[in-house]
Amino acid sequence: MSKDMKIKEIAKRIKDIVGEEYVSDSIDVLLTYSVTASTGFDSYMPDLVVRPRTTEEVAEIVKLANEYKVPIIPRGGGTGLQAEALARRGGIIIDLTRMNEVLDLNEENLSVTVEAGITFGKLDKILMEKGLWFPIYPESSLSATVAGNVAVNGAGPGSALYGCTGEQVLGLKVVLPTGEIITTGSMANPNSPGHYLRYAFGPDLTGLFIGSLGAFGIITEVALKIYKRPEEFKYVTYGFEEAKGAMEFLRQLLLHNISVLHACIYEGDILAFFIDFLGEEYGIPQIEWPPYVVSLTIGGRKDIVEHDYELMESIVARIGGRNLDVPQFPKGEWTDRMRVYAKASYMHPYYWRILYHHAPIMRWDKAAKAIREVLDKHGLMGHTSGLMSGRSYNFYPHLYFEVEDEEAFEKVKEAHAELASKLLEIGCVPFKLAPYWVGELKKLKEYYGFLRRIKQFLDPNNIMNPGVFLED
Amino acid sequence: MEEVEEIISELLMCRRCGLCRDPVDIEHGIDGACPVWKNSTGFETDFARGKIQIALALLQGKLELSPEVAKNLYRCTLCNNCGTICPAELEVSQLFEKVREFVSSKILVSEKHAAIVESIEKYGNPYLTPSDKRFEWLGEELSKMPTEAETVYFVGCTTSLRTPEIGKATMKILSSANVDFTILKDEWCCGSILLRIGFREKAVETAEKVVKAIENTGAKTVITSCAGCFRALKYDYPEILGDTSFEVLHTTQFLDKLLKEGKIELNTLPEHMKVTYHDPCHLGRHGLVYEEPRDVLKQISNLELVEMTPNRQFSLCCGAGGGLKLLEGELAVKIGSEKIKKVSGMKVDALVSACPFCKYNFVEAINKEKTNLKVYDVVELVAKTIK
Numbered sequence: 103m104s105k106d107m108k109i110k111e112i113a114k115r116i117k118d119i120v121g122e123e124y125v126s127d128s129i130d131v132l133l134t135y136s137v138t139a140s141t142g143f144d145s146y147m148p149d150l151v152v153r154p155r156t157t158e159e160v161a162e163i164v165k166l167a168n169e170y171k172v173p174i175i176p177r178g179g180g181t182g183l184q185a186e187a188l189a190r191r192g193g194i195i196i197d198l199t200r201m202n203e204v205l206d207l208n209e210e211n212l213s214v215t216v217e218a219g220i221t222f223g224k225l226d227k228i229l230m231e232k233g234l235w236f237p238i239y240p241e242s243s244l245s246a247t248v249a250g251n252v253a254v255n256g257a258g259p260g261s262a263l264y265g266c267t268g269e270q271v272l273g274l275k276v277v278l279p280t281g282e283i284i285t286t287g288s289m290a291n292p293n294s295p296g297h298y299l300r301y302a303f304g305p306d307l308t309g310l311f312i313g314s315l316g317a318f319g320i321i322t323e324v325a326l327k328i329y330k331r332p333e334e335f336k337y338v339t340y341g342f343e344e345a346k347g348a349m350e351f352l353r354q355l356l357l358h359n360i361s362v363l364h365a366c367i368y369e370g371d372i373l374a375f376f377i378d379f380l381g382e383e384y385g386i387p388q389i390e391w392p393p394y395v396v397s398l399t400i401g402g403r404k405d406i407v408e409h410d411y412e413l414m415e416s417i418v419a420r421i422g423g424r425n426l427d428v429p430q431f432p433k434g435e436w437t438d439r440m441r442v443y444a445k446a447s448y449m450h451p452y453y454w455r456i457l458y459h460h461a462p463i464m465r466w467d468k469a470a471k472a473i474r475e476v477l478d479k480h481g482l483m484g485h486t487s488g489l490m491s492g493r494s495y496n497f498y499p500h501l502y503f504e505v506e507d508e509e510a511f512e513k514v515k516e517a518h519a520e521l522a523s524k525l526l527e528i529g530c531v532p533f534k535l536a537p538y539w540v541g542e543l544k545k546l547k548e549y550y551g552f553l554r555r556i557k558q559f560l561d562p563n564n565i566m567n568p569g570v571f572l573e574d
Numbered sequence: 575m576e577e578v579e580e581i582i583s584e585l586l587m588c589r590r591c592g593l594c595r596d597p598v599d600i601e602h603g604i605d606g607a608c609p610v611w612k613n614s615t616g617f618e619t620d621f622a623r624g625k626i627q628i629a630l631a632l633l634q635g636k637l638e639l640s641p642e643v644a645k646n647l648y649r650c651t652l653c654n655n656c657g658t659i660c661p662a663e664l665e666v667s668q669l670f671e672k673v674r675e676f677v678s679s680k681i682l683v684s685e686k687h688a689a690i691v692e693s694i695e696k697y698g699n700p701y702l703t704p705s706d707k708r709f710e711w712l713g714e715e716l717s718k719m720p721t722e723a724e725t726v727y728f729v730g731c732t733t734s735l736r737t738p739e740i741g742k743a744t745m746k747i748l749s750s751a752n753v754d755f756t757i758l759k760d761e762w763c764c765g766s767i768l769l770r771i772g773f774r775e776k777a778v779e780t781a782e783k784v785v786k787a788i789e790n791t792g793a794k795t796v797i798t799s800c801a802g803c804f805r806a807l808k809y810d811y812p813e814i815l816g817d818t819s820f821e822v823l824h825t826t827q828f829l830d831k832l833l834k835e836g837k838i839e840l841n842t843l844p845e846h847m848k849v850t851y852h853d854p855c856h857l858g859r860h861g862l863v864y865e866e867p868r869d870v871l872k873q874i875s876n877l878e879l880v881e882m883t884p885n886r887q888f889s890l891c892c893g894a895g896g897g898l899k900l901l902e903g904e905l906a907v908k909i910g911s912e913k914i915k916k917v918s919g920m921k922v923d924a925l926v927s928a929c930p931f932c933k934y935n936f937v938e939a940i941n942k943e944k945t946n947l948k949v950y951d952v953v954e955l956v957a958k959t960i961k
């Protein structure tokens with residue numbers, strides 16, 4: 103059977119599953135799914151796009167894809183910056199944004215179970231009505247989906263205290279590459295009164311899917327921990343003369359369990375960049391900035407915030423930093439947490455590649471230096487932006503190039519690969535599978551071999567987002 | 575038409591973040607953006623990010639232009655809610671108008687477009703209605719209108735031919751305030767719809783006609799009922815024709831002025847009424863008129879104004895704009911119904927707007943939803959209480 107005929111036949115059968123209006127193979131629709139927010143990657147035309155409504159529909163589609171041995175690519179908000187949801191080998195894109203409801207707001211267990219395609223913004227709205235809170239706001243909270251963010255194991259404001267998104271996951275519903283549906287965590291027991299424990303029945307199967315980019319299955323439901331919304335915030339900006347001081351400060355925050363929701367180290371260009379683009383909007387005064395600036399928000403119960411602030415001030419005094427008296431900086435970051443990154447990322451005219459990774463807190467300086475060196479060596483513009491995420495620093499350096507400048511794009515790709523290699527040498531790690539890490543990952547022979555064996559076992563036809571294991 | 579290359583460069587500034595789909599940020603008053611995406615099958619083609627990709631492919635010659643493909647670009651109310659939230663600060667609705675101009679210069683997207691272009695040329699309105707029907711609602715009054723006056727009340731096609739009660743209310747208020755005004759006996763379509771659907775040259779012709787008619791009256795001020803006419807006369811005309819000799823105000827702005835200057839006094843509403851206000855896109859987001867309609871409503875005693883969320887710059891479109899009602903009438907009403915359902919849940923007596931086209935669409939939506947909700951224009955409520 104020719105490929106075209108095969109796709110026509112699959113389309114016909116999928117229409118019976120989801121209804122005619124939610125399947126498309128028309129050229130205009132396919133074109134719009136050939137790209138995501140990944141401006142630093144080529145576009146790839148899929149063969150078919152489908153918008154299922156239920157987990158069962160997803161499972162039926164996956165079974166069909168196995169029968170025809172056609173790749174399937176799960177897609178959330180299409181906000182990924184690293185070619186996560188591109189049909190690099192063609193195939194069927196499963197757009198999960200139609201599945202966007204809260205299924206169980208469980209105040210007894212303090213968990214919320216949502217469908218894959220709900221955005222963080224919509225979830226926040228629903229929790230807010232009850233004074234409840236999911237504490238992490240990924241950079242693209244207004245367009246990213248919860249399952250998509252679990253699949254990339256993202257982070258954002260809130261992560262300083264609560265870690266990356268994966269750390270807040272209690273359980274998942276997943277359609278396996280062969281079409282079976284499993285629920286992980288305590289809800290694997292059908293008698294469980296909702297999700298309340300991730301580590302049920304032994305090994306952490308939930309973890310297998312976090313950061314997997316859908317290579318091991320399609321996440322259709324996510325259960326998250328929820329909390330009471332913070333009643334008090336304190337916004338503080340500290341200055342340090344040396345990187346060591348800023349890093350030690352973050353370490354001390356962890357050591358003393360300070361309720362820091364969001365903390366970023368700014369230096370040089372990225373500081374100037376932030377102030378240039380957002381300083382006026384956030385009312386940040388013009389001051390003589392020290393070489394290293396930590397902008398942070400603490401939040402939670404009033405008594406704890408007050409106490410933590412006092413403690414933090416004494417820590418800073420001890421390690422040689424100073425309060426810069428610029429609360430506007432972190433206040434702008436925090437109150438605009440759902441849009442600040444999008445604003446900073448799109449106010450300028452460049453396209454970019456990003457190199458998300460985690461660095462050990464005390465190696466922030468080494469990672470930042472590596473980024474700067476690679477940028478300088480290749481004559482590129484970029485930055486060393488990131489945020490504290492639990493015990494690590496989540497960097498998201500951008501490497502810019504001008505739109506449609508092929509030469510610069512090639513340069514960025516080269517620099518990107520070099521930087522990935524350098525960062526691993528320093529001891530940094532990626533937090534998800536991504537094409538440009540594959541080359542590096544292959545050097546970790548046993549580890550990579552184990553991953554591939556899992557993939558092969560779960561997905562014998564290699565249909566589930568196979569692009570994840572393709573090199574850049 | 576702007577050079578194709580320039581439009582392409584602007585479109586390429588979309589870095590595809592997707593905030594234009596369905597952003598929710600309650601702390602900042604944002605609860606959705608694209609009414610079309612929410613009320614259609616929801617593929618990428620149904621909101622700005624995908625439409626921009628299609629526009630780019632068409633302009634770059636990578637996708638063959640056909641009415642079917644072009645319809646993606648017309649399945650949009652041009653409400654520009656997405657443009658307001660766009661972190662790259664793209665003027666999405668303006669860009670789409672330019673792309674539509676390109677499309678319309680190459681192919682006829684729909685016979686409906688041809689029909690309204692012809693109707694405007696022949697009758698001066700897009701409703702395929704002979705010109706002499708335009709002011710039937712005015713009866714004898716029309717012949718009493720002076721040829722010269724300080725102020726022109728530009729009634730607009732929709733007010734005259736779909737919601738004449740708004741015209742009557744406006745006339746009542748202007749007369750009671752002793753405003754020296756007239757209306758244009760040979761009033762012609764302002765051309766807004768032509769600009770929205772990409773017939774710029776035709777719009778220039780009609781705009782010239784309108785400006786000449788206004789200038790013949792010697793008026794210094796023009797007031798419009800329709801938010802679309804307001805946008806066209808105030809913002810589009812200077813761009814396509816250069817400066818005009820008159821000031822353009824929306825009725826709510828003019829009323830607000832009259833009230834603040836004490837030129838009209840209002841009685842109490844006979845019965846208490848709780849209302850919420852819908853910001854028309856052309857008046858609010860495009861014209862930045864947010865407070866005057868509210869200030870006018872607040873002057874009416876026994877009337878309680880409550881705000882819906884979102885409102886003002888993030889207000890959701892009624893569904894009728896941008897030529898959508900013309901091309902996909904059912905979708906336009908479906909979008910209106912979504913808002914009607916939401917407003918019904920607020921337990922208000924009425925939804926108040928300041929645009930006849932919004933009202934027209936909402937009335938259809940109410941009939942479809944079979945609710946008891948009433949829809950008024952601001953001027954209708956004021957006319958009810960005029961002393």
